[in-house]
Amino acid sequence: MAGERELFAPVGPIGPMDQIQLSNASFEGDNNVYLLDDGPETVLIDSGDWMAETREQLAASLDKQGVSFGDIDRIFLTHWHGDHVGQAHHIQEVSGAEVYIHEADALLLEGDEAAWEEMGERQRDLFDHWDMPEPKQQVLEKIFESVPYQDNPVDITPIQDGDTFTVNGRTLRAVHAPGHAAGLCLFETTIDGHNDAFTGDALLPQYTPNVGGADVRIERPLEQYLETLQHIATAEYDRAWPGHRDVIENPTARAEYIMHHHEERSWRVLDALSRLGPSTTWEVSAELFGSLKSIHILHGPGESYAHLTHLEREGLVVCDGDQYQLAAGVEQELEGRNEEYWPLR
Ligand SMILES: [Zn+2]
Ligand SMILES: [Zn+2]
Secondary structure (H helix, E strand, O other): OOOOOOOEOOOOOEOOEEEEEEOOOOOOOOEEEEEEOOOOOOEEEOOOOOOHHHHHHHHHHHHHOOOOHHHOOEEEOOOOOHHHHOOHHHHHHHHOOEEEEEHHHHHHHOOOHHHHHHHHHHHHHHHHHHOOOHHHHHHHHHHHHHOOOOOOOOOEEEEOOOOEEEEOOEEEEEEEOOOOOOOOEEEEEEEOOEEEEEEEOOOOOOOOOOOOOOOOOOOOHHHHHHHHHHHHHHHOOOEEEEOEOOOEOOHHHHHHHHHHHHHHHHHHHHHHHHHHOOEOHHHHHHHHHOOOOOOHHHHHHHHHHHHHHHHHHOOOEEEEOOEEEEOOOHHHHHHOOOOOOOOOO
16 A cells, blocks of 8 residues: 555644554554644644554654654644544653643553443443344454553643644644543644644544444444534534645534535434334445445444434333333434424534
C-alpha cells in the first residue's frame, strides 16, 4: 500500500497550526496529527497509530517543521482508539511529555488490567446477545490481540468536560463529546481568528463515525452521539479539524447531515424488522450491511444494536431474549411514513 501514494504530506502550516496527515492502512485511513508550536510550547493533538512506519512518517513530518519527539511538551488525545493514541507511549518515553485524555478513557491507556478485562467481558456478552457466529468472534479476537495497548502504557493526566489549557497564549478547551468513544473530547480553540475545534472521530468528513461497536462500554451510544452532534451544530464552529482526512469547512452542516443519516438508518432498521419479522442483531446487521469483514464485524452489529436499543426505548421495537421485533401498531405507521414522523426526534 505504501509507495502508491504520498507517504507523508503535511498540509500545514495553517496559520499557527500544522496538520500532519499520516497514511493508515487500518481503520478509517489518513490519520491526522496536529502540531501547535507557534510559541515556546510544542503540543500535539493525537499521535497516529502504533505502526513503526507511522512513527517514521510522524518523525519526518515533524522534522520538516524543525521539531523532534524530544521537543514535545504535551499531547492532547481525543479518545482511546489505537489510531489516535499509538505513538503517545513512545513520544512520552523520549520527551517526558504530559499526556491528556478524558478520565473515561484514562485507565485503558494506562494499561489497567481490570479496565481491559471489563471491556473484554462486555464484548463477549454483547457478541452472545447479538448472536455473532463463532468464527466471526474469532476474527475479532485476533484483531483485539494484535493491538498492543497494554504493552504501550501511557502516564495519563485525566481531564474532564470544560477543562481549559493555555497553549502558546491561546485557550484550548476540552468538550466531552461521547458516543463513538466514552471519553471522546473535542478541543475548541481559536486559530487565526477562527472559532475552530479539533473533533477527533466525533465529526469526520467522509464517514459517519461508528457508534455501538467502537466502544461497547457506552450505555445509549446513539443517544449520546446525537447529543454530541447537537452540540457541534449549535456551537457553530468555523472549521472542524477531524481525526481523519481533510478539514470540515462547515461543521454545523456536517453534524446536521449525520443526524439525518441516523434518522434514515433508524427507518431502515424498522423496515428490515418489518420484512424479516423477529430477528437477532446479527440478522438485522446482515440486512443493513451485508457480509462483514475485519473490524466491520464489530462495527456493523454494534451500529445495528445502537439503533435497535434506541428504537426500543422509543417504544417502536420490543426485545424478547436476543430477538427484536416491531412494537404493536408500528407496522401501520411505517406504511404512512412521512416527514413529520421521525423516530429519533
Ligand atoms: Zn475512533
Ligand atoms: Zn479514528
